[in-house]
Amino acid sequence: MHDPDNITAWQRIDDRTTTSGKLVADNVQQLADLGVRHVINLSMGDHPEALNGEADLLQAAGIRYTHIPVPFDAPTDAHYESFVQAYEADDEPVHVPCIANMRVSAFLYRYHRDRKRMPEEDARALMEAQWSPDTSDHPVTVPWAKFIDTTS
Numbered sequence: 001m002h003d004p005d006n007i008t009a010w011q012r013i014d015d016r017t018t019t020s021g022k023l024v025a026d027n028v029q030q031l032a033d034l035g036v037r038h039v040i041n042l043s044m045g046d047h048p049e050a051l052n053g054e055a056d057l058l059q060a061a062g063i064r065y066t067h068i069p070v071p072f073d074a075p076t077d078a079h080y081e082s083f084v085q086a087y088e089a090d091d092e093p094v095h096v097p098c099i100a101n102m103r104v105s106a107f108l109y110r111y112h113r114d115r116k117r118m119p120e121e122d123a124r125a126l127m128e129a130q131w132s133p134d135t136s137d138h139p140v141t142v143p144w145a146k147f148i149d150t151t152s
């Protein structure tokens with residue numbers, strides 16, 4: 001099966017890991033068909049674009065679900081550590097969505113850079129396929145620039 005072209009901000013990181021923006025109900029079976037066995041959702045459950053009943057839909061498709069709600073204006077190291085723990089819990093195929101694949105790409109940037117010791121330019125290229133929070137002057141990016149900063 002080929003990677004879907006109808007899932008918002010879809011990105012394949014490697015053979016095990018895929019990411020995206022928001023999911024819709026039809027995407028659940030697509031993920032199952034791709035072999036995804038775990039979804040780690042970083043979006044807020046009360047976001048207007050969040051998939052209602054996501055945990056139940058995924059469970060019905062045989063996909064384990066972990067929800068780590070990360071406020072877009074306040075990502076923390078505790079959120080990141082929860083993500084690392086969930087991500088490293090097994091080696092099964094995992095999909096990590098949020099609403100626009102911005103939270104996810106920043107989390108994986110840190111993970112690749114700090115935990116996997118991926119070269120900075122490679123980790124950054126994966127993140128910048130979605131966005132670059134530390135090169136924008138838009139106020140919404142400030143907490144994310146701090147979140148990925150190695151000097152903080």
